[in-house]
Amino acid sequence: MAKYTPMIEQYLKVKEGAKDAFLFFRLGDFYEMFFEDALLASKELEITLTGREGGGDERIPMCGVPYHSAEGYIQRLIEKGYKVAICEQLDDPATTKGMVRRDIVRVVTPGTVMEGRTLADKNNNYLVCVTELDGMAALAACDLTTGELYVTSSPASEEGLRGEIGIYEPAEILGDGELLERLRSDSLPGGKPIVYTPWEKKDEEKARGQFGEAVWARLERERAQCLSILISYLNETQRRSLGQLSHISSYEPGNFMILDPFTRRNLELTETVRERSKKGSLLWLLDRTETSMGARLLRRRIDKPLLQRHQIERRLEAVEHLYNQFILREELRLALKEIYDLERLTGRVAYGSANGRDLNALKLSLAQIPSLKELCLSSASSTLRELGEAIDECADLREIIEKAIIDDPPVSIRDGGMIRPGYHERLDELREAGSSGKRWIAELEAKERQATGIKSLKIGFNKVFGYYIEVTRSNLSSLPEGRYERKQTLANAERFVTPELKEKEALILEAQDKMTDLEYTLFSELRDRLCAQIPRLQRLAENVAEIDVYQGLAAVSAEHRFVKPTLTDGYDLHVEGGRHPVVEAVLKDASFIANDSSLSKQNGRILLITGPNMAGKSTYMRQVALICILAQIGCFVPADKAEIPVIDRVFTRIGAADDLIGGQSTFMVEMADIQLMTEQATPRSLIIIDELGRGTSTGEGMAIAQAVIEYVHDVIGCKALVSTHFHELAHMEEMLEGLRNYSMAVQESGDKVQFLRKLIPGPADSSYGIYCARLAGLPGSIIDRAYGLLQNMEQMTSPAGGIREGAENGAGITTIREAANTEASTRKAAITEAAIREAAAGIATRRDAGSPASSPSAEPVGAGAGAGRIVNPGALAAEGAPKAVNPSGETDYQRQEAAALEEDHFSSSSASGSDFGSEVVQLSIFGDEEPRRGRKGAGQREHSVADDVMAAVGAADLMNMTPLQAMQLLNDLKMKIRAK
């Protein structure tokens, strides 16, 4: 066993207490890391790895960062999901004999950072703790930077816990290792990396002390336990007062509309599905707040719409008033604009990291409060008046800051220069002594110049040598002998001191030291006084945030012509002229088509929506959900008129490709979602399912779709919007009295198709999938081939009526399975086979896409051909390059879609074209990326590979293939071609 030096022994002992963190071990002006920490840190931070002798057999790996720039390095490690334990010297090395004591003063973790880039102004940084106790799951979420602390509990359910965690989007989760493992195994949607910290230690005594006996006694057992664990972790990592955590917000999950993580994502409430950016989300549209705490509150409200009508109406009352009062709204906005982030400032005061500038920001913010209060008090809104009355101006706190701190203090609080003259008598005396000393020095300089006759003689100061008299080399001879003691030699000058200068210097420096010490003490005292008032400041911040949210929602509502919804306790939902708020805002030319929605016991509570790809089905269904959510957060809604019953939960099942990231198949994710829905939906819920059953074979998909719709109708009894490509399901209207068929209107004129985006009663009869594929820019030869195949297949298959008959007879899956030869699968198969052949053949021979001779089976099917429904615009328009769309021949719709798809101008799924559209775009990209080299020789081989693949796949499977599966197949094909 190696015997290390005492210093390394000390390091190892301290490191024992921070095994899962980098240990920043303070040695003089550096934080050093040793052993494995050094090896990893040098890589992660790209700093030089060195080594030192430490008494062991080998040199010890070492690397370090200067202490004054450590913050940036710590941030970088935190951003990468690491923790950093900071070990300081506890004794002053200058006065300590032997080795100084060292210990960890703080552990920085992703959930407990107080400074730095990871803290976006408008976002919270939550640390969440989860527990399970006697069948109850509890969750506590805390943001140390703002002092928010929430706690809740409910009967244990992983789904519920996951949903609640999703709302906070925590940076770090604490809890029992086994529980964390269970939560971790299914990835949460949300993109942000989460650090899981197994932690089971409780510190009930500390927690009790933190919140007070009275509050503690009222907490449910499982919530108290959860908080004890959280507080124990915070104490262990922060090792200082947690003054900002003064108030516990304990809530029941049942008080809010439940939105599971997938639903929040699908509806793009706070970020878009594809880019995970705020831009393009509902939050992005609604956020007109002026303060950071207002922005954070808005986000919390979007994540937790209310269920109590009176609370919703209280919010709507304020929004309505401000909606109508433009001038009041502007005045509030101007006052709010000047208010800094009160919550984070308060957090820094509590944490002890606030400097003079922070206190001034607090002072300037407080200066706005009287006018804000007055505006609220004098308004006609009862909600605003209530808020105005609740506002504590904290004028006393503003005054004490004003008296103590100068207007432009330095960043550091250690170097003095921040306390106002007149604030403290002793400080004024010391300052006087300091400045009279400096005057004396100035006089001495004049005196010495006169005495020596050296005009260039000057008195200067530096930190190492203190005050000195400087004489240039050429003048040295004029300096009298004796009194001048040489101190430093420079290239061109000599520096001297005299006994009287030394004496004065001691006095000046002493005064200076005393002054900075006293300023620091006075500043700390002031900070402590403010610290004692933190709950007042936090309440004020809450009030300000709420006012800010109301003015913001009123501003958006007015600008986008939203109307006040009528909330009811009934069942029926009626919306006239409803719009999707984000898609509408993004369409610059005000071309959004409004649609009504009526979901009622009388006239149908399930809408089965069919219609072509790109027709606007998803947009419409999302819009209904968003209108309900907007109403229940207390915002006006994008409609001409809206009557909304309070919805307890929105379930959505939308989209496919993204879920693959979670490691599960699309179909499995869909089924898991549906399972959750069947288990938890109530008659007051709203269910939205986009393309139900699309991830499996057509027959089975359709069977599942029908069974699920029947279950929603017969057992759950809630309102639902279901879109499907299985037009055959339309027959259900005759079986289920609460179901109505609707479709998205399409106008065919000659060879063109125009999507009218209008919801009309009755089922649709075509999907125009190949037409959309052409719009997306798939090579013309694929399109022609697809139309040809489709025509052949349609001639081979019987009309859909036969299937309808089978299902109506109750023949079940066996009969429905026969429906595999339906229009939907026929279309997919046509596109798939054509794409496969094109992928292989195109590489080699890449024919002119528009040439009719290029493919014998690519004969276009004109309007009215086949069943009379399929239009092949390619036959007339697609000449030349595969992606070219004849501009002069385009309809408005075509131009718009083609532009949207080609530019991919907006990443949000609700705004960038349909799901099917994006899949087809991927196919077209695949076609483009193939190499053009050596076409001919390779062509022979590729053709045969394509044939092999086609043979292996078989016609039956091709029927059932989704575009995604087709993509995979194409990729396999590509690999094989490369391998050959």
Ligand SMILES: Nc1ncnc2c1ncn2[C@@H]1O[C@H](COP(=O)(O)OP(=O)(O)OP(=O)(O)O)[C@@H](O)[C@H]1O
């Ligand atoms: N009411 C509307 N008014 C104007 N444009 C709309 C409207 N609804 C949808 N759109 C536009 O149409 C595009 C496609 O809409 P959406 O994704 O809802 O179609 P879809 O029928 O669900 O298609 P798919 O079945 O292929 O997924 C949207 O991105 C949007 O730009």
